[in-house]
Amino acid sequence: MSRRKTRKPLPISRLAEARGKEPQKPQDVEDDLKVPPPQPLEDQHDQPLSIDLDENIELLKQRVGASDDIVFRNFKINNAGELNATLVFVDGLVNKDQLQRDLMGSLMLFARQTCRAEWSTGTHGYDAIKNHLLTLIELKDVTTIRQCVEAVTAADALLFIDGSKKALVLGAKSWEHRGISEPGTEQVVRGPRDGFNELFKSNVALVRRRIKSPYLRVKYARIGRRTQTDMAIMYEENIANPSIVKETFRRLSLIDVDAILDSGYIEQYIEDNPYSPFPQVQFTERPDRVAAALLEGRVAILVDGTPFALLVPAVMSNFLPSPEDYYERWILTSATRLVRTLSIIIAILLPALYVAIVTFHQEMIPTRLAIAIASSREGVPFSAVVEALLMEITFELLREGTIRVPGTIGSTIGIVGGIIIGQAAVSAGLVSPLMIIIVALTAIGSFAIPAFNVGLSLRLLRFPLIALAGSFGLYGVFSGIILIMLHVVSLRSFGVPYLAPVAPSNLSGMLDTVIRGPLWALSRRPKMFRPRQKQRIDKPAFIQHQQEKGRDDNAEGNS
């Protein structure tokens, strides 16, 4: 580590000035930050629209097939020339009220009042309708049949006017959706209650509402050949490292698949090491968490149709905190974090340690406890390792069963698990009561980790560790730990070392890992994400307050 140069924080008055001096981006950078549109499904012949309305409609019907949910509404525009027109849309995906009011109403009832005589021909009429009659906000011209098909399948309404070689795409998307509710996977005691829903634009807005910075960048893209899924890539331009942003776009642009049905698909395509049990992309349902990540210089990917946003890069220390860690006072939070760290250690190590000690290192246990363990294991026919594997697998079965069973009969599983397996297995002499305690503690430990996918991967790693413990004792356990640690330290997420800021170590970053330092002490953004602006706060308010207080105290003392 080189000795860090102490950088004097800029006063707020000079911040804007400093920002103004930032070098202008060359144009080609902007080109890198694009995800190319997905390849069309089949290479169908594309052709420009004809001047004849019926021909266009016939062509469109051929392309989108005989689907009953696609509505073709023929009507006459009530201007001087009585132009024929057809409105095409997918039933259920457009706002019919809006179309009725702003489109049908204007064109069928009020056109004659607004229109002049020379607007009655096809081409002139088209422009007049677009500029003077339609009171919709989103309007776009399309000129080829492929664009028309894309617009209809993407839930836009399409207006064909006789005599024009162009068609109008009307943005009136609207469908039934879930309201904004509390996120199910990341509940907090203290903190905002709103969570993402399945509409990506409203999700983007939820984040945008929290960050009113002009540097917040949102880029839309489409992905998936068949699903044509919309997504938004968000980053804070003067914080996020350009190389990370560029890498995100690069990886997204390489995805060429049939379907993206959830952000989980994208996660699996862009992660660094697909063979690792550890997640390298974070997901969240919480807009406040996305906002916090953006302000740390990370990139968020919001996908239409799912409430789960992706955050990259994601390192180990990102999975430990719960969002409310930053809303509660730091001493309490630090204590909670220590408990969580303990829960990780328990989740991964406890059964293995128990097996190792009971099988190989009985001398390690204090004598009275050793006698207690020995007497509790007296009637058990299995070795400790078999017993442990048996109970762990039973627990995994129970856990999976509880998730899959319909809610109304869920309590049955509780009875089966708690009474029959727990109680009866012990009294039948199959397992020792101590083992039940160990397994229960392990389960609780793995559920105390805020990111449940990390808990899942740790639970997976427990099994090889138990096997190693059964064959080599503590030497085996620690060999397993060495292997896991070696894997973790060599892992990267978008180029960021997975175990940062512990290894490679960064002292100011470590304040926000196992403990959570006071907010005023976290004045630097996490160094591992290489942010463009390193300083988060210019002068910690608390320190300023203390200094002023000290000055006052001195003054009082002197007088």
Add this chain to the structure above:
Amino acid sequence: MPKVTVRISSRQLMLLKLTGITGTIFFGAVRLLTTMAGAHAYLAILGGGVASWTVIFLATRIAQRFPAETPFEYAQIIFGKWFGKLFGFALISFNLVAASLILRSLGDFLITAILPQTPLSVNITLMLVLICVGTYLGLEALARFNEAFYPFIFLSWVLVLAASVPRLDFGWFRPLFDIGPGQLTSATIVAGTFLIDSLVVLVFYPFVTDKKVVLKYTTWSVVIGTILVLLLQGAVIGVFSPNLANTLTFPLLELAQDASLGVFLERIEALYLAIWVVGTFIRVAVVFYAAVLGLAQTLGIKDHRIFIPLLVVPVFYLSFQADNVPMSFNYDSLFSHYGIFIQFGFVISLLLGAMFRGKRGRADSESKSV
């Protein structure tokens, strides 16, 4: 995957060196020093610290002349192609022997202390598998692993020391300075070997990003290492008396075994053992990595990883040269008597060769790619 650039910081280098010193101290060092110098081992350790710092200083000097190359590469510049390659092979052999000796010590230790019924070959094979994985992942992973884990190794020694304080008897150190010069010199040489680990500096210098502070950090590592070894040696003498300590096979293990933290956490030595095993792993993996990297660079091949299976075989073979534990202790002691001279020989011949022939390396690039 693009070509990976290996970068470590001087602090990581310091920690690697510290693990080199204190990660394996529990094997032979304390026993050997106790039998050689008894209560006066602390003098030998101080002398050894100074001697090893001198060699490390010289190693840093030669490394500074060739900031972008490893000794395997610049040996060929200094001595010419063929003699340079020969020099490289000598360095590699030294590392292989060192790796196999530590590995054997670990095997002996495990059999004696915690796993009496597991065959030696099984223990050593398991460790070799881990070492291969570590070497495959490379220096960066090892350095980070060590960085994350070194605090635990350090803490284990501090706990052992703290727990032994109430049982210290300073009477065992008297009379002071009652040791013959010959005895002291040979003990100093042995202590120097345990404290030196100069090849880490020599081989890994080009991978360090902040080269200006390397000497500072390596000096710190020698100072901290020397103090830690000094205190541990002192604790062994102070608790057990020189005569009793002489008869112990693993004095530090005994020290840890007697220690208890509070009332209910007694006999936690197996936990210490586990931590020390990790330290040993890092040490052997680093030495083995240096050998593998050296072979690749001596032969001019870009990817070092293909040599891992090739070099595992001699390490495995060499670690079974001793027929029993006393014989392996003998080999250890033999190696400890010459280790510092051999390392000094490597360093000084490189330095003198470079100075007389006026060779210098390429300008410092930020870091080295492998």
